[in-house]
Amino acid sequence: MAHMYFQMPVLEKFVGDAFQNVGFTKEESAIITDVLLTADMYGIESHGMQRLSRYDNGLKSGLIKKDAEPEVVFETPVSAVIDGHDGMGQLISYKAMTMAIEKAKKSGIGIVTARNSNHYGIAGYYALMAVKEGLVGLSTTNSEAIMVPTFASKAMLGSNPLAVAVPADPYPFFFDASTSVVTRGKLEMYRKAEKELPDGWALNKYGKPSTDADDVLKNIASKAGGGIMPLGGNTEKLGSHKGYGYGMLVELLSSIASMGITSNHTHQNGKGGTCHGFIALDPAIFGDPEALKEHFSTFLQELRDAPKAEGAERIYTHGEKEALAVDRVKENGVPVDVKTVIEMKQMADRLGMDFAAYFGELDLDTSSFSSIYS
16 A cells, blocks of 8 residues: 655645635635544545545535534523434534534433434544543534444345543553454445455355455445444454444434434435444532543553563553554654545636645556446
8 A cells, every 4th residue: 555645734735625615614614624633634545535536426427415514403491403404424513513512511311312413523522522621522423324234135234333432541541443354434435545455354245254345335325235243343243243232332322312313324315324323421410520531541551561461561441542653643744545546636626726736746546446426
């Protein structure tokens, strides 16, 4: 997989300008850009610049409505439901988690769900919004059906990620993972690299294991069957039913609680319909927040100091690798797949932006690459 490296300020400028060119305000573009590039900062390439063309295509096709106004349709002191009216997922979700945080500061807990939205980036971004305010954060979302339930042959649930962030030293506990073995973005990256998928990731339309990324992705898009396995693979022996169950918990907090569209009915007839769930929790409802933070930080350090397996060099706690990735990116820049760079240039050309003004003259071979802009 060939990559080019770019400094974060250059990408921030390009992405922010691109979304303003599409029609978002400067403030809205800044939120979308921050969500997108936080993924790359944390080393989550599948949800960073790699997703830019997907959002542009969604806006161009009308799947994402840039002028949509999120509407609060139900509210109590500790909860709310937002109808996103098919707007940009990042903007709807930023509003929803902001509301959850405000409610948690007043009442100890805030739970906000959203329906009729679109892809919102990495789930962990919104959980970390709460941590920045000294709160515990949780974020979930359903998505287009890509996960095949245990013993089924057709995708019925999304990647349905669950993210939790908790204040701790020297950095927050930060867990963000799909309840499927991998996300759709990972398959897209393997297709770009023209590599076979690892065993234990995906199923063909007959419900049999497959390593063909292109075939699996086409089957997902056409609803022909097959998709990605739940955490645990496709057999109960290795825990497939657990990943399937975790995916259902996410569905409960996102599509069911919001009275929205379940994963198997999203992305049909030109509508995304994605649903999200957000929780903010004030540690003060359990006692002294600083004492709780110190108690948790001690446990995390004990985990890092636990006896290591033979040949292992380090034990990580959740959030540690992301913190290390930030340091690498600051030193080396953001790695962007060459084919993603080509998509960026094609988007710039479509919007009338001078790509070279941002990145200089790059040697890009587009002769054998097909994308949404081709």
